[in-house]
Amino acid sequence: MDSDSPSLINPALVRRQRAGAWRRVLPWLAPGLFLGLFFFYPLGSILWLGLHSALLGGIVASVFLPTVQVFLFTVYQALLSTLLTLALGLPSAFLFARYAFRGKSFLRLLTAIPFMLPTVVVAAGFNALLGGRGWINLGAMNLFHLTTPPITFVGTLGAILLAHVFYNTTIVIRLVGNALSHLDPRLEQAARTLGADSRRVFWNVTLPLLRVPILAASLLVFLFDFTSFGVILLLGGPHFSTLEVAIYEQATQLLNLPLAALLSFVQLCCTLVFSILYSRLVTRRGVSSTPRPADTKGRPARTWRERFFVGGIVVLLFLMFVLPLVSLPLRSVTRLEADRGQHTAVQYGLTGAYYLDLFQNPSETIFYVPPFAAIGNSLLYATVTVVLSLLLGFPAASALARPTRLERVLDPFFLLPLGASAVTLGLGFIITFNRPPLLLVTSPVLVPLAHTLVALPFVIRILQPALASIPDRLRQAAASLGAPAFRVWLTVDWPIVRRATLSAAVFAFTISLGEFGASSLVVRPEYPTLPIAIARFLSQPGASNYGQAMAMATILMAVCAAGIVLIERLRLPGAGEF
Amino acid sequence: MLEVIDLWKFYEGSPLLCGLSFHVAQGETVCLLGPSGSGKSTLLRIIAGLETPERGQVCWEGRDLAGVPAHQRGFGLVFQDYALFPHLTVEQNVAFGLKMQSRPASEVADRVSKVLAQVNLSDMGGRTVTDLSGGEQQRVALARALAPEPRLLMFDEPLGALDRNLREHLMVELRSILRASRVPAVYVTHDQEEAFTLADRVLLLHEGQIIRSGAPPEVWGDPGSAWAARFLGVGNVVEGVMRGDGRVATSIGVFAVKCSSPHRVGEPVTLLLRPAGAWPLPLKGGAAPEGCVSGTVTDVVFHLERFKVSLSNGLFFYLADPPRVGEEIRLELPPSAIACLP
Numbered sequence: 012m013d014s015d016s017p018s019l020i021n022p023a024l025v026r027r028q029r030a031g032a033w034r035r036v037l038p039w040l041a042p043g044l045f046l047g048l049f050f051f052y053p054l055g056s057i058l059w060l061g062l063h064s065a066l067l068g069g070i071v072a073s074v075f076l077p078t079v080q081v082f083l084f085t086v087y088q089a090l091l092s093t094l095l096t097l098a099l100g101l102p103s104a105f106l107f108a109r110y111a112f113r114g115k116s117f118l119r120l121l122t123a124i125p126f127m128l129p130t131v132v133v134a135a136g137f138n139a140l141l142g143g144r145g146w147i148n149l150g151a152m153n154l155f156h157l158t159t160p161p162i163t164f165v166g167t168l169g170a171i172l173l174a175h176v177f178y179n180t181t182i183v184i185r186l187v188g189n190a191l192s193h194l195d196p197r198l199e200q201a202a203r204t205l206g207a208d209s210r211r212v213f214w215n216v217t218l219p220l221l222r223v224p225i226l227a228a229s230l231l232v233f234l235f236d237f238t239s240f241g242v243i244l245l246l247g248g249p250h251f252s253t254l255e256v257a258i259y260e261q262a263t264q265l266l267n268l269p270l271a272a273l274l275s276f277v278q279l280c281c282t283l284v285f286s287i288l289y290s291r292l293v294t295r296r297g298v299s300s301t302p303r304p305a306d307t308k309g310r311p312a313r314t315w316r317e318r319f320f321v322g323g324i325v326v327l328l329f330l331m332f333v334l335p336l337v338s339l340p341l342r343s344v345t346r347l348e349a350d351r352g353q354h355t356a357v358q359y360g361l362t363g364a365y366y367l368d369l370f371q372n373p374s375e376t377i378f379y380v381p382p383f384a385a386i387g388n389s390l391l392y393a394t395v396t397v398v399l400s401l402l403l404g405f406p407a408a409s410a411l412a413r414p415t416r417l418e419r420v421l422d423p424f425f426l427l428p429l430g431a432s433a434v435t436l437g438l439g440f441i442i443t444f445n446r447p448p449l450l451l452v453t454s455p456v457l458v459p460l461a462h463t464l465v466a467l468p469f470v471i472r473i474l475q476p477a478l479a480s481i482p483d484r485l486r487q488a489a490a491s492l493g494a495p496a497f498r499v500w501l502t503v504d505w506p507i508v509r510r511a512t513l514s515a516a517v518f519a520f521t522i523s524l525g526e527f528g529a530s531s532l533v534v535r536p537e538y539p540t541l542p543i544a545i546a547r548f549l550s551q552p553g554a555s556n557y558g559q560a561m562a563m564a565t566i567l568m569a570v571c572a573a574g575i576v577l578i579e580r581l582r583l584p585g586a587g588e589f
Numbered sequence: 590m591l592e593v594i595d596l597w598k599f600y601e602g603s604p605l606l607c608g609l610s611f612h613v614a615q616g617e618t619v620c621l622l623g624p625s626g627s628g629k630s631t632l633l634r635i636i637a638g639l640e641t642p643e644r645g646q647v648c649w650e651g652r653d654l655a656g657v658p659a660h661q662r663g664f665g666l667v668f669q670d671y672a673l674f675p676h677l678t679v680e681q682n683v684a685f686g687l688k689m690q691s692r693p694a695s696e697v698a699d700r701v702s703k704v705l706a707q708v709n710l711s712d713m714g715g716r717t718v719t720d721l722s723g724g725e726q727q728r729v730a731l732a733r734a735l736a737p738e739p740r741l742l743m744f745d746e747p748l749g750a751l752d753r754n755l756r757e758h759l760m761v762e763l764r765s766i767l768r769a770s771r772v773p774a775v776y777v778t779h780d781q782e783e784a785f786t787l788a789d790r791v792l793l794l795h796e797g798q799i800i801r802s803g804a805p806p807e808v809w810g811d812p813g814s815a816w817a818a819r820f821l822g823v824g825n826v827v828e829g830v831m832r833g834d835g836r837v838a839t840s841i842g843v844f845a846v847k848c849s850s851p852h853r854v855g856e857p858v859t860l861l862l863r864p865a866g867a868w869p870l871p872l873k874g875g876a877a878p879e880g881c882v883s884g885t886v887t888d889v890v891f892h893l894e895r896f897k898v899s900l901s902n903g904l905f906f907y908l909a910d911p912p913r914v915g916e917e918i919r920l921e922l923p924p925s926a927i928a929c930l931p
Contacts, residue, residue, distance in 0.1 A: 197672040200639050203659040204666040205686035206737060215685070219676045 038406035039421065042467070045403050049460055050428055053439025054279075060442060061276035064269030077257075078270075082277060085253040088168065088243075089236035092175035096232050099176055099327070100183025101225070106324045107184055108191035110317070111309040118325065120579070121332045123181045127575050128568065129525025130241025131542040133174055135549065135564035136335035137246060138165060139342035144557050146338050166248030174242040177331065179232040186231070190224035191217075227292045234285045238278070238432040241527040245546055254278045255434045259531060262438050272442065275435045282432065339568060343561035346554075365558035382563055385544035388455075389524055392540060395459035396523035397516045400466045404515065408474035413483075425471055428464050433528025436461055440533050455538040461529040466519040473518060477511030478504070514581040521574035524567060541567050590615050590773050591636070591741055596645035598631055605631055606642070607797035613741070616771040618764075620784035623794030624820065629777040630669070632794075633743045636775065637666045649740070660689070664741045665734035670750055671726045673718040679705070679729050680714035686737030704732045707766060724755045731763070735770065742767070742774040748783060760786045781821055785809070793817050815859045815930050824863040825904045826930070831856045836879065837929075841902055843879050844922075848929040863926040864897075864906045870919045880927070883919040886912050 106112075107119055125133060139145050141164035148160035155161075164170050194217070202216045203209075240255040252260065254274055261271035312321040346362045369382040407425055411418050428436070440461060444451035451457050481504060489499045527542045534543050541563055548560035591613040598606040605628040613619045621629050634640045636647050638659035647654045654662060665686075674682050680701055687697040705711050708728040713721070718729060727747060734742060747763075748756045764787050767774050778784050784791050785805040793801040793808065801813040812818040815826050829839035831852040836845050837860060844860060852858055862882070870881060884900030889911045896911040900918075912918050 195672060197668050198674060200634075200637075200659070201666070201668060201672040201674075201733075202685065202689075203639065204637050204662075204664060205733070206660045206663070206689035207685075208658070208660050211689060215688075216674060220674075222676075 036417075038410040039417075040406075042403040042407040042425070043421075045463075046424065046428075046467075049440075050431075050436070050464055053436070053443040054431065056443045057272045057275045057279075057435065057439050060269055061272035061274075065273050065276075078274060078277070081252050081254055081257045081274070084251065085237060085255075088171055088175075088251070088253065089233050089239075091168075092172050092179070092236040093229055093233045095172055096176045096179045096183060096236075097225070097229060099331070100180045100228070100232075101187060102320070102324050103180060103328060104184045104188035104191060106321060106328075107309075108188045109309050110321050111311050112321055112325060114325075115309075118328055118332075119184075121336075122184055122328060124336070124572065124575055125177050125332065126179070126181045127521065127578075128571055129542055130239075130527050131245065131545045131549075132339070132525065132564050132568045132571065133177060133335070134242060134245035135545060135560060136339040136568075137170065137174055137177075138549065139561055140335050140338040141165075141170070144554070146342065165246055166250060168247070168251065170246040171239075171243055171251065174246055175236050175239060177335065178239075178242070179235055180331075182231050182235075183225075183228045186224045186228040187221060190221055194220060223292060227289060230285060230289045230292065234282060234289065237285065238282060240432065240434050240531075241542075241546075244531075245549060254281075255432055255528070258434050258438055262441065262532060268438075268442050271438055275438055278432060278435060336568070339561060340565045343558065343565040346558075362558075365555070365562040368555060368559050369562060382544050382548070382559055385539045385541050385563070386566065388538050389541040392455075392459045392462060393520045393523035396462040396466055397519045399459060399463040400470045400519045401512065401516060403463070404467055404470035404474055408471045409478050411471065411475050412478035412481075425468060428468055433461075433465060433526065434532065436464055437529035437532030440529070452533070453535070455535055457533040458530060458538075458540065459523070461533050462523040462526050463519075465526055465529065466522045469518050469522065470515040473515040474508065474511050477508045481507050510581050514578050517574045517577050517581070521571045521578075524574075525571055590650060591775070592646075592648040592651075593632075593636065594646045594648065596632070596635065596647070597643045598628065598635065598640075599643055600628070600631070604797055606635075608645070609794075609798055610645075611792055611799055611802065613773045613775060615773055617789045618767050618774045618776060618787055619790050619792060620776045620778060620788035621792050621794050621799075622778060622781060622784040625779050627794050628797055629779075629794060630745050633666060633745050633775065633777055636741075637664050637743060638662050663737075663739050664743060665737070665739035666743045667730050667734045667745065667747045669745045669747070671730040671747075673726055673729055673733070675717075675719050677718070678714065679710065679716050679718055679721070682718055682729055683714075683732045683736050685733060690737055700736055704736045707735070708732045708762075723751050724759060727751065727759060731766070735766070735772075739772065742772050744774065744776040744778075746778050746780075747776075749778075749780075756783075763787065793820070795820070811928075812861070813931065815861075818861050818930060824861050824926075827860045827862060827904075829858050829860055831858050841882050841884075841904065844927050845879065845924070846927050846929045850931065852929075859930040861928045861930050862904065862922060863928070866923045866926050867906045867908065867920040869908070869910075869912070870921050872917060872919050880924070881919055881921050883917065886914050886916050886918060889914055 103122070107115065137145075141147055141162060143160045143163075143165065145164070148162050148164075151157065151161045152159075198220065199212050199216055202212045207215060237253075238255060239253070240259070243251055243253050243256050244259065247256075254277060258271045258274045258278065261267045261274065312318040343365055344361055344363065346360055346364070369386075371381060411422055411425070414422065440457050441452055443449070444457065451460075485503050486499050489503050490496075494502060525542060526540075527546070530540050530543055531546070534540055539547070545560050545563045545567070548556045548563070593612070594610050596606050596609045597604070609632065611619070621632065623629050631640065635642050638654065638657060641655075649662075674685065677685070683701045683704055684697050687700055692700075701714070702711065705714055708731055710725065710728050710732065713725065713729075718726060721729065730747065748759055751759065760783060767787070776784070776787055788805055790802060791805055791808045792799045793812075795814075795816055801808055801817050808817075809821065809823060812821055812823050818824060818826050827839045827841060829837040829844070831854055832838050832843070833854050836843050837858050839860065844862075846858075846860060848858070867882075872883070882900075882902075882904060884902045884904065886898055887901050888897075888899040890897045890899075891911075892907065895907045895909055897905055898908050898912060898918075899905045906920060908920075
């Protein structure tokens with residue numbers, strides 16, 4: 012044995028090192044077990060079932076053809092949606108990055124709100140504006156004495172595309188607009204002194220410099236459109252089937268779990284490819300230039316052409332984002348038509364009836380669950396989700412905040428649930444936990460578990476930077492002053508991470524409240540959540556059902572909007588965008 | 590060629606350029622010398638057409654350029670930290686202006702290789718500009734501005750970010766390129782060494798106006814004001830009062846001085862005492878005789894073949910033999926080292 016390496020055989024040190032290793036692994040135990048049992052195990056079941064049915068059963072032509080059709084339509088609508096989103100988002104990004112105008116910060120917030128709104132709320136909003144019982148149709152019918160709604164919106168491809176643009180424009184505005192405001196203005200000025208007019212400056216300098224952020228935004232938008240579920244189910248109607256909707260239909264209506272699993276497998280592969288492409292693009296960062304402070308002020312429009320551009324985009328964004336969000340709450344307190352059975356005079360005017368109806372059980376049936384019960388369920392699930400995701404997120408985020416090799420390997424695994432679609436998560440649950448000892452399908456406990464799975468990556472991503480921002484010196488200083496471990500945490504960590512914790516809690520709460528994809532598979536009919544109840548009421552005929560759907564969607568929107576505003580307020584300066 | 594007439598520009602409410610006027614002749618290099626924040630860059634941006642003045646004219650060959658946008662002026666501008674297009678190669682950067690002129694491809698290639706040779710970057714054409722060193726980026730910026738054969742070249746502190754050796758080297762190179770190309774140039778800097786090396790004519794910018802202009806030796810020989818003398822570091826600026834005997838009394842001694850304009854008795858006078866040419870006198874008791882200064886040495890710095898000696902009263906002189914720090918010395922100044930500032 013070397014004389015100068017006695018430490019290698021020092022038993023006390025070995026023991027300490029072993030204890031250190033344990034301490035490193037300990038924080039991973041709970042979140043690791045959770046992810047293993049509720050994410051990787053169900054995912055494995057899907058893969059096994061999907062591949063098994065494909066290989067053993069053979070890919071029958073009767074299955075193959077519809078799958079290809081569904082896949083092609085999924086890509087088609089996602090491509091179209093992405094192009095339209097870029098068409099609105101790119102000019103808007105220029106508007107926000109380059110020009111100063113009245114109401115700019117309000118308009119920016121307005122465009123950001125939909126991204127975090129539950130799909131049912133968005134679907135209900137567009138329904139209230141353009142649907143058969145919406146403002147525009149009823150208004151036109153009244154005005155021109157028509158007997159049928161002049162505009163068919165729900166059940167068209169246009170409805171899907173419009174809702175997708177509504178959802179994702181903010182991604183383009185943020186990613187491209189951010190890059191634009193960090194762009195060195197002297198590059199464009201240099202081009203002008205070299206003889207380039209404004210058109211050539213744009214095509215030869217500005218656009219090439221924005222290539223990477225535009226590509227990144229497009230990929231992200233495409234990914235969201237590709238995995239979109241609620242919008243297509245609620246606004247597209249039965250004619251349009253994307254992979255997500257097909258998985259849902261096969262699993263819940265046709266009870267063909269193997270085919271659902273196969274579709275899920277295809278879906279997973281696609282999202283995996285897109286996610287890898289995206290993260291590659293983002294880490295490469297394209298052309299590097301010296302970082303400079305963002306110029307977010309912009310300047311007022313000067314020429315007539317500029318004024319026309321600014322005015323046009325502002326009006327367009329305002330119509331696009333205000334109308335659906337405003338028509339929903341207004342519709343929920345307005346009676347615009349004759350209720351069923353009242354063929355006599357049509358009543359107009361304000362009414363609180365739809366809200367009062369939420370507490371009643373008109374048909375007196377046992378199976379009918381009054382809407383207020385759904386609100387109660389949702390609040391309960393959301394509370395459990397907050398507690399679970401914080402309990403699991405804190406140890407994981409603390410470990411990730413101080414990454415060693417172990418953490419670097421584990422880090423991406425905690426983001427994986429982001430890549431899997433919510434419907435896939437739900438499907439995994441119902442094919443995994445449907446037999447003892449894990450017969451959970453019949454109990455409502457799966458719902459908060461699924462919501463936690465969806466919320467956990469966000470919670471970790473919010474907590475991690477806050478925890479990482481605490482210098483170790485502070486803790487050491489506190490410890491050297493005689494504070495025991497818990498006191499150190501309470502006096503040093505907690506005051507710093509308090510805001511992030513609250514932000515994460517609100518995030519988890521709003522995610523759980525609005526979650527629709529996984530819920531639509533795992534929610535028990537006798538314990539519906541608010542989004543499930545809204546979707547159910549929207550699909551049923553009758554003015555009262557419609558009004559109650561509007562009322563519930565308005566409540567959900569109000570709670571989520573409050574959450575979004577709270578999170579914006581709590582956002583740490585300099586936190587990342589996506 | 591270029592004529593700037595009575596230019597006014599305000600920045601956040603306060604005046605930056607206050608009725609500034611100057612002209613640049615064919616083949617002439619004019620250096621605008623002024624401290625940071627004196628509006629030099631803004632002036633270049635106005636000439637380039639990137640900003641508009643509140644008042645005044647920028648004329649080229651007698652024609653007012655007010656309505657002419659930047660891309661039609663044909664003025665090249667080399668930016669402070671180069672502003673090279675990071676998405677283009679060296680060659681593509683240099684070719685940019687030529688492409689905007691829609692010249693045929695063969696001509697573009699010829700001109701690019703010629704200009705790259707001119708700035709000693711012939712074998713670098715295919716490189717991305719972000720891989721280049723500061724000096725190389727500077728050359729690319731110069732080549733890019735030169736390539737489209739501009740009617741006027743402008744430089745906005747182009748050597749500011751480079752280390753001293755490279756700066757001196759590039760200064761000489763730039764000088765020969767400017768002389769060879771015969772393009773009129775406006776060069777903006779806060780560094781007098783750069784200005785004196787490159788300029789045919791130096792313009793001193795102070796409080797938004799040009800307070801002195803002339804060839805470098807003229808400006809150095811007669812800075813024209815106390816501020817200019819201090820800014821250029823020409824020598825010691827001392828306040829005094831005209832005495833009845835035609836001499837000026839100051840806190841550090843009495844000096845005989847020839848003034849261009851006559852002064853009345855009791856009138857305050859600003860003197861410039863140049864630091865070179867003073868010789869030490871043996872210390873004898875009593876007040877310093879006329880034309881002499883004395884003081885305690887506080888600092889001695891070796892300054893290229895001579896020593897810069899600072900005294901406790903704030904004066905400095907260049908001496909061939911270094912005194913000791915703390916020593917009391919007396920220096921006699923030659924009459925040529927004493928001047929009167931208006």
